[in-house]
Amino acid sequence: MNALAARRRHPAAIALLILVGLLVTGAAYAALAPKPAQASTVSADQVQQGKKLFQANCSTCHGLQAEGSKDGPSLAGVGAASVDFQVGTGRMPMTRPDVQAPRKEKVVFSEEEIAAMGAYVASLAPGPAVPDQEFTDGSKGDPAKGGELFRVNCAMCHNASGAGGALTRGKYAPSLHNVSGKHIYEAMLTGPQSMPVFNDNNITPESKRDIVAFLHSVDKQQNVGGMALGRLGPVSEGLFIWVFGLGIMIGFAVWLGQKSA
Amino acid sequence: MSTAAHNASGAERLRANDPEHEAPVGGGLRKVGGVAGWVDDRTGAAKGVGYLMKKVFPDHWSFMLGEVAMYSMIICLVTGAFLTFWFVPSAGQVVYDGSYLPLKGVTMSEAYRSTLDISFDIRGGLIIRQIHHWAALLFIVAINVHMMRVFFTGAFRKPRELNWVLGAQLSMLALVEGFAGYSLPDDLLSGTGLRAAEGFMRSVPVVGSYLSYFVFNGPFPGESIIPRLYAVHVLLLPAILVGLFTAHIVLVAVQKHTQYPGPGRTNDNVVGFPVMPVYAAKAGGFFFIVFGVVALMSALVTINPIWAYGPYDPSPVTAGSQPDWYMGFADGALRLLPGFLEFTAFGFTFSFNVMIGAILLIPIMYGLITLYPFLEEWVTGDKREHHLLDRPRNNPTRTGIGMAGIASYCVLMFAAGNDIMAIKLHLSINDITNMLRLLFFVAPPVVFWVTKRICLSLQRRDRDLVLHGRETGRIVRTAEGRFYEQHEPLDPYTRWHLVQHEQHRPLELESGVDENGVAAPNARSQRLRAKLSRFYFNDRVEPVTPAELEAAHHDGHHVEAIEHQEPGGAPLVEVGSAPAGENPDTTEQRPGH
Ligand code: HEM
Numbered sequence: 001m002n003a004l005a006a007r008r009r010h011p012a013a014i015a016l017l018i019l020v021g022l023l024v025t026g027a028a029y030a031a032l033a034p035k036p037a038q039a040s041t042v043s044a045d046q047v048q049q050g051k052k053l054f055q056a057n058c059s060t061c062h063g064l065q066a067e068g069s070k071d072g073p074s075l076a077g078v079g080a081a082s083v084d085f086q087v088g089t090g091r092m093p094m095t096r097p098d099v100q101a102p103r104k105e106k107v108v109f110s111e112e113e114i115a116a117m118g119a120y121v122a123s124l125a126p127g128p129a130v131p132d133q134e135f136t137d138g139s140k141g142d143p144a145k146g147g148e149l150f151r152v153n154c155a156m157c158h159n160a161s162g163a164g165g166a167l168t169r170g171k172y173a174p175s176l177h178n179v180s181g182k183h184i185y186e187a188m189l190t191g192p193q194s195m196p197v198f199n200d201n202n203i204t205p206e207s208k209r210d211i212v213a214f215l216h217s218v219d220k221q222q223n224v225g226g227m228a229l230g231r232l233g234p235v236s237e238g239l240f241i242w243v244f245g246l247g248i249m250i251g252f253a254v255w256l257g258q259k260s261a
Numbered sequence: 262m263s264t265a266a267h268n269a270s271g272a273e274r275l276r277a278n279d280p281e282h283e284a285p286v287g288g289g290l291r292k293v294g295g296v297a298g299w300v301d302d303r304t305g306a307a308k309g310v311g312y313l314m315k316k317v318f319p320d321h322w323s324f325m326l327g328e329v330a331m332y333s334m335i336i337c338l339v340t341g342a343f344l345t346f347w348f349v350p351s352a353g354q355v356v357y358d359g360s361y362l363p364l365k366g367v368t369m370s371e372a373y374r375s376t377l378d379i380s381f382d383i384r385g386g387l388i389i390r391q392i393h394h395w396a397a398l399l400f401i402v403a404i405n406v407h408m409m410r411v412f413f414t415g416a417f418r419k420p421r422e423l424n425w426v427l428g429a430q431l432s433m434l435a436l437v438e439g440f441a442g443y444s445l446p447d448d449l450l451s452g453t454g455l456r457a458a459e460g461f462m463r464s465v466p467v468v469g470s471y472l473s474y475f476v477f478n479g480p481f482p483g484e485s486i487i488p489r490l491y492a493v494h495v496l497l498l499p500a501i502l503v504g505l506f507t508a509h510i511v512l513v514a515v516q517k518h519t520q521y522p523g524p525g526r527t528n529d530n531v532v533g534f535p536v537m538p539v540y541a542a543k544a545g546g547f548f549f550i551v552f553g554v555v556a557l558m559s560a561l562v563t564i565n566p567i568w569a570y571g572p573y574d575p576s577p578v579t580a581g582s583q584p585d586w587y588m589g590f591a592d593g594a595l596r597l598l599p600g601f602l603e604f605t606a607f608g609f610t611f612s613f614n615v616m617i618g619a620i621l622l623i624p625i626m627y628g629l630i631t632l633y634p635f636l637e638e639w640v641t642g643d644k645r646e647h648h649l650l651d652r653p654r655n656n657p658t659r660t661g662i663g664m665a666g667i668a669s670y671c672v673l674m675f676a677a678g679n680d681i682m683a684i685k686l687h688l689s690i691n692d693i694t695n696m697l698r699l700l701f702f703v704a705p706p707v708v709f710w711v712t713k714r715i716c717l718s719l720q721r722r723d724r725d726l727v728l729h730g731r732e733t734g735r736i737v738r739t740a741e742g743r744f745y746e747q748h749e750p751l752d753p754y755t756r757w758h759l760v761q762h763e764q765h766r767p768l769e770l771e772s773g774v775d776e777n778g779v780a781a782p783n784a785r786s787q788r789l790r791a792k793l794s795r796f797y798f799n800d801r802v803e804p805v806t807p808a809e810l811e812a813a814h815h816d817g818h819h820v821e822a823i824e825h826q827e828p829g830g831a832p833l834v835e836v837g838s839a840p841a842g843e844n845p846d847t848t849e850q851r852p853g854h
Contacts, residue, residue: 246399
């Protein structure tokens with residue numbers, strides 16, 4: 001105790017204190033700050049394989065070094081998450097120029113190949129990585145909280161039940177039914193096309209997981225009220241009542257009218 | 262068939278013979294037994310009931326559209342009463358703790374919570390909610406189609422203009438009633454609808470914000486709007502609707518139903534079934550059919566899944582916010598109106614882009630609908646009573662006007678779904694909107710013209726049929742070796758349908774000056790009237806006259822055929838008069854004849 005007291009005016013003490021302070025805040029920040037939810041490590045082999053795949057399949061539009069061309073944007077800095085999302089949902093490789101690359105059920109590449117291309121694109125410039133499974137698993141989230149977040153941040157484009165909606169000039173926010181947790185997460189992280197980026201400061205990884213939980217709870221919902229009519233709301237209900245409701249009524253009226261004499 | 266064949270004035274005469282005081286119960290009712298008699302001794306109701314029982318209603322499927330509306334309204338009333346047991350009309354905030362997990366722990370209004378409870382926690386609640394809402398949609402569909410039937414057949418002509426006016430008000434109030442109900446559950450969609458309504462009120466120049474504060478009792482959304490809407494929805498408007506509807510149906514009974522022209526059916530009688538037993542059985546059966554279909558629909562198809570939309574909160578908006586279909590045309594008008602109609606002047610902002618669609622459209626539309634019978638009466642100068650309906654083709658201009666109106670309504674209604682069309686058809690929403698803007702101006706005239714042409718051609722075909730008969734496809738070779746196709750003349754019953762109507766001619770312009778050469782005060786309006794009359798009736802196809810028909814029959818081979826087919830010799834010349842009614846149905850004389 002005495003020794004410590006004696007040296008507290010030592011010129012090095014101040015520097016030491018600053019060092020400790022920095023360490024503590026650094027550690028605290030590292031512990032408390034929203035963690036980018038990263039997965040997997042990368043090997044040089046993988047990058048090499050990815051480069052080959054990329055040059056064979058993507059370079060016509062994105063350029064040999066992914067530097068971009070008039071047919072496709074530069075991919076520097078979009079990160080592995082973006083590649084995983086775009087290729088994993090079948091959007092890339094794009095088959096023909098259009099206002100928006102549509103989701104395709106048939107994914108051309110295997111998980112491994114996608115990861116390789118992701119690694120290659122990530123090696124060009126740092127960008128968001130493929131999220132850790134911990135945060136893409138909806139069953140760990142809170143759907144009610146996710147619902148609130150979804151209504152505030154996403155419903156204006158994707159509709160309150162995730163049925164999708166129209167944007168200007170032929171663009172659209174797609175339906176979010178049966179999209180995997182990973183792709184939902186990556187969409188928020190990378191903001192494809194007209195969708196804004198929701199980075200980890202906007203919506204923390206835990207909250208993103210809540211949103212995944214909400215969207216998956218919507219998928220799982222049996223339709224308690226009966227057929228859902230595409231969940232398009234009043235438009236499809238109106239169509240239904242005019243076509244079926246009125247049709248059936250007129251059918252019966254004609255039948256009764258004929259029963260006269 | 263059990264229908265009695267009363268003669269023309271049977272019903273009236275039966276009633277006239279009723280003894281004045283004792284034995285107030287008519288023959289049919291005595292069988293019901295003591296209860297009816299007991300009631301009648303105290304109320305004297307039998308007379309009225311007997312009168313109603315013997316009323317005659319003509320039969321046609323299109324006359325049942327109004328019934329569909331009536332029954333769906335009744336269904337709404339009954340299911341609505343059920344909903345009031347559990348619905349809590351309050352904007353007070355609570356935390357949800359019911360059985361719908363995705364919303365557990367979310368803060369929401371009591372109105373929304375109670376609607377969730379009705380849907381998930383109250384036995385039978387969801388189906389009743391769905392019946393209530395589907396019946397509401399069907400109600401308004403049926404009113405609309407009923408209105409079209411009345412319009413296209415000219416059933417609104419004297420003496421039924423008053424009933425047309427009542428009907429138009431009913432139809433408009435039904436929209437308001439529906440909108441009020443739609444706004445009650447306080448979900449994201451209905452709240453967005455209310456938000457829009459608040460915007461509409463504010464678009465009224467100068468007083469807009471006062472109006473909105475008055476309705477919402479302060480700034481939007483406030484706590485008052487839901488209880489207020491509730492009072493309007495369950496008390497005020499249903500009372501007015503039921504009152505107007507009663508007046509409507511009483512007028513139908515008093516004026517008697519119109520009928521389609523046909524043999525034995527004249528402007529002076531009604532041919533059909535008496536209320537008891539046939540018509541009542543049919544109508545009662547039809548009620549159960551309507552109820553059954555609505556219940557089935559509600560059991561199978563979701564409507565307004567408010568749980569999927571989430572509770573209302575002024576910050577979020579959802580894509581695909583549409584109102585129920587019947588408000589679609591107003592919403593569509595808003596989507597089509599161009600933004601440049603908003604401008605600032607004298608330090609005020611004038612939002613005509615909103616106001617025209619939201620505040621003016623409905624009164625203008627229903628104003629035009631309400632006034633139409635009076636316009637037509639003025640143009641035709643026809644002040645007679647009409648109890649026989651027009652076939653739509655026989656009044657091409659009216660039919661054209663109606664179709665043009667429907668066309669513009671449809672354009673507006675489709676515009677409300679422009680975003681859904683854009684996604685489903687993979688089109689640009691901007692292109693769709695511009696396209697619909699164009700269509701709003703182009704479609705009505707085109708539809709008018711096409712409809713009118715179709716009507717005129719149909720009339721020509723009718724003339725042709727009457728004059729030359731039906732083509733049989735049988736080719737006959739005469740003794741001299743000539744070939745001709747045998748035409749089979751129409752039987753008098755069919756022919757009657759095609760020749761019974763009269764055709765208006767354009768009104769001649771009165772000179773416009775009085776005997777002293779002074780311009781008559783109404784010269785201008787008379788000129789307008791003559792112009793309109795020409796617009797209506799310049800293009801016309803006259804129905805076949807008896808003389809024409811006779812001439813046609815004397816120059817062909819049809820005569821033999823006719824004589825061959827009808828040995829009895831139908832009175833061919835008398836096309837103008839109905840074939841004698843061997844109608845099994847009851848005929849009732851119209852008053853004053
Ligand atoms: C006659 C025509 C009527 C129409 C067109 C109509 C229409 C509607 C509509 C569209 C809703 C929204 C329902 C939903 O999806 O949740 C609604 C709700 C409601 N209506 Fe009506 N209604 C009518 C009559 C009545 C009457 C007479 C009552 C009460 C006696 C009533 C009581 C209610 C209540 C309590 C609600 C809110 C409950 C809920 O949303 O689940 N309605 N109405």
